[in-house]
Amino acid sequence: MSTDRGAGGTTPLTKSLLTDRLDLLRLSAADRRVSGLLVLVHLWAAAVPALTAVATGWLVAGLTGAATGRGTVSAVAWPLIAVSALLVADEILTSLGRTLEQYNAGRIDARIRRRVRRLAMAPSSMAHLEDPVFADEAARASDVGEGRVRSPGTAAVGQLRLCFRFLGALGSAAVIAVSFSPWLAVVLLVVCAVNRALIRRWWVHLAEVRDERESMRRRAEYWSDVASTGPAAKEVRLFGLHEWVVRRRTHELLAWAETIWSARREILRQQGWIALLAAIAAGSALLLPGLAAARGDLSVSALMTVIVAAWGVFQIASMGREAFDIEYGLGAVRALERLNTTQHGIATSAGTDVQQAGEPSATPEEGAPATLRTEGLVFAYPGSQHRVIDGLDLTVRSGEVLALVGHNGVGKTTLIKLLSGLYLPTAGRLLVDGRPLDAAGASAWRKRVAVVFQDFNRYPLSLADNIALSAPEHRHDKEGIRAAARRAGVDVLADRSPDGYDTVLSADRAGGTDLSGGQWQRVAIARAVFAVEHGRDLLVLDEPTAHLDVHAEARFYRQVVAEVTGATVVLISHRLSTVRQADRIVLLEAGQVTEQGTHRELLDDGGEYARLFRIQAARFTDTGPRTGEKEAAR
Ligand SMILES: Nc1ncnc2c1ncn2[C@@H]1O[C@H](COP(=O)(O)OP(=O)(O)OP(=O)(O)O)[C@@H](O)[C@H]1O
Ligand SMILES: [Mg+2]
Incomplete structure (x- = not known):
């Protein structure tokens, strides 16, 4: 033609x-x-x-x-x-x-x-x-x-x-x-x-x-x-x-x-x-x-x-x-x-020019959670010269909980789009379990990843389907759906509705109902938990507590993140109280890693993370607001 x-x-x-x-x-x-x-x-x-x-x-x-x-x-x-x-x-x-x-x-x-x-x-x-x-x-x-x-x-x-x-x-x-x-x-x-x-x-x-x-x-x-x-x-x-x-x-x-x-x-x-x-x-x-x-x-x-x-x-x-x-x-x-x-x-070009990949990589390594490594990773959005990610070297170890923090627009969401294989790098390499990820391997790799996006989707389907969509082949696993709902705190929605898990989450459907922003976020979290329970071995959570109330945020790490077994977790949050328990915290600035370590190590270092944490902490104490506000103005 x-x-x-x-x-x-x-x-x-x-x-x-x-x-x-x-x-x-x-x-x-x-x-x-x-x-x-x-x-x-x-x-x-x-x-x-x-x-x-x-x-x-x-x-x-x-x-x-x-x-x-x-x-x-x-x-x-x-x-x-x-x-x-x-x-x-x-x-x-x-x-x-x-x-x-x-x-x-x-x-x-x-x-x-x-x-x-x-x-x-x-x-x-x-x-x-x-x-x-x-x-x-x-x-x-x-x-x-x-x-x-x-x-x-x-x-x-x-x-x-x-x-x-x-x-x-x-x-x-x-x-x-x-x-x-x-x-x-x-x-x-x-x-x-x-x-x-x-x-x-x-x-x-x-x-x-x-x-x-x-x-x-x-x-x-x-x-x-x-x-x-x-x-x-x-x-x-x-x-x-x-x-x-x-x-x-x-x-x-x-x-x-x-x-x-x-x-x-x-x-x-x-x-x-x-x-x-x-x-x-x-x-x-x-x-x-x-x-x-x-x-x-x-x-x-x-x-x-x-x-x-x-x-x-x-x-x-x-x-x-x-x-x-x-x-x-x-x-x-x-x-x-x-x-x-x-x-x-x-x-064709994505798989060869950028990665010079050998064989497609993304098959699980003997059931171990995924290991990720970036080498000189560079990424600019199509049609843009701006390098959002600019020579990033980072390793995410198998089974660890890694938190990514940084100011608005530094490239945290962009990085997780790259880590989950939705975009391919402009230059540099991303290695999954030691093997370069290329265009051919990306779709297999995505089957191992569960993500709660910052702008997660709200499907006009039943509560059960909204949870099970992340692993549709297991949508008949009613007990799995209930367990994911309990961990994310949405089981109460099913309990109080006559249709239970069959309640349609859309106000414009007959008998349907809409949810609040925080309730929707919990549903998105339940969706990712369900996927991890069915074998995904990288869980990515991008601002998962942004809409949650104080109680839910306090429970989130214990009930969702700490409960994850058999998966590596990448967690992004501006609420530093959410990430402080992570195994390692990485600070991104201008598309690169500028600080990394545990919460305690980063506080002791007294760098940008410590400054940001002090600003947030000061807002919750009686003595600190002035200090915090002064620093925020810097
Ligand atoms: N689809 C896109 N096309 C072009 N540029 C984009 C696109 N998405 C994001 N950007 C740009 O990439 C940069 C990084 O965006 P990104 O969403 O990764 O930031 P972020 O660190 O997640 O910020 P936030 O903390 O606000 O969520 C921003 O400058 C943004 O303008
Ligand atoms: Mg973001």
Whole structure:
């Protein structure tokens, strides 16, 4: 398939006419049974114009005979039956064809959506999801299907139909050639083909204009949704942003639509030329045989045959939105191909350039908790020069509880995204159990990791499912779910609800309920505990106590962290009371480790950790606030 073109770029004419068409035909043939039936229906539809022309001529000959008193009843009846049978059969097969086309298009679109989802999920890192080019291409490739913007399925079945429409036009032209003049047949075909090419060109242009503005469409959609969905809806109401959001949406929408409308206006202007060409073609199709009939060189029945056959040829010039549907749907297929190529590139380069890895690493080492080591680790987010992690050397020992602390934005969350294999380093190495982690090994490694993210997810599912999602293969382990809930302190939620663990955690579901921020955090902790209990051997907790009340925070280390056996734990927290019991505390600054040791060692060293701890501690004593505030101001 074509891969060498950017969105909206130009393509050699022959390529777009041939390769892309063949791609669409291949796509339409994916379900052999349905496409086989469709080919039979289209074959019939292609034969109908020529057969109708012949049958009409036959009928007129019979009628002429009857009018002059020389004909028989059967000379009229049989052609009448033939014309009627053609009409009825055409009606039935057209409806059947439409149903088959709809079914086939739906299946093709579903398959394309599945492929896009697989591509989005496939890479070992998630850097591509933050790449605007990927986001645009994914939107082009996945906003497909009935009622959506594009439909590769409609394009594919439309292309198949078009091929047979050409065949039908050729059949009708052959009837004109035999009944009247080969020259007229050729001229009609050429005029109709030129007509079609002109219309197509304009629709292609419109498809390209829309394609180029994909990111504008996504922005307009965002502002359409923001007032009615998700957490933003609350702020929009509270801050009285509704008017502003509507203006912003209108502005984005108009900016997007203006270029589309101007392309559409241009198309309408060009329709004049196309109408003139069509008038010339229709005029000659009627005039020349009409004159011949008037001179007596052509019988009336042959004249009718030629006129009906000419109508059949004209069918290839009538396209309406068909060309747009084909070109725009094809845009989704091309975007998918480009995604395929770039994703393959990402997978290949990530595994070799950065890590120079040997074999993929991430299989558990004889059941021992994971050991991690970074060597000169460097990471900058895609599209950014800023090295968030800048030459970091760190070892996380098997089974230890390591706490990561540091100011906002120093890269703690970024580091755990790297440690859990969600991103691959820009340079340097990450070793898991002594072996370099590469793109190939990352997905296996992630199966060993349980994470409570700072921005953990809230699934609109039952409490049990919200806990068991971290190890879905064990979702029937009711006792395991209850044990994880007890350790995270969410068992009370199940106890007080009539549906227990089946309570749906979403207020917009019937019988469902929403939770407080802290309760949701406990659910996220239970989810990670459940995963560790089912064999994950690295537990990462990013700000797990940020929403917890004083009691819950005090219990957290004892009930969750200290209870973990068989896993290495990486714990991030700004609340230094949460991390002080860790086996080792590491302070990150400017993407590097600047201090490390136990809580006591770091206090004795009197460095930045000691200063931060004193500031926090001072806030809880009667004597210290002034000292703490003074230091905080430094
Ligand atoms: N997806 C992203 N794309 C680009 N830059 C990012 C992205 N996520 C984070 N950053 C940048 O990376 C830096 C480190 O962010 P990170 O979230 O790792 O900090 P953190 O130490 O976890 O901070 P906090 O204590 O506030 O949670 C910040 O400067 C931030 O702006
Ligand atoms: Mg963070």
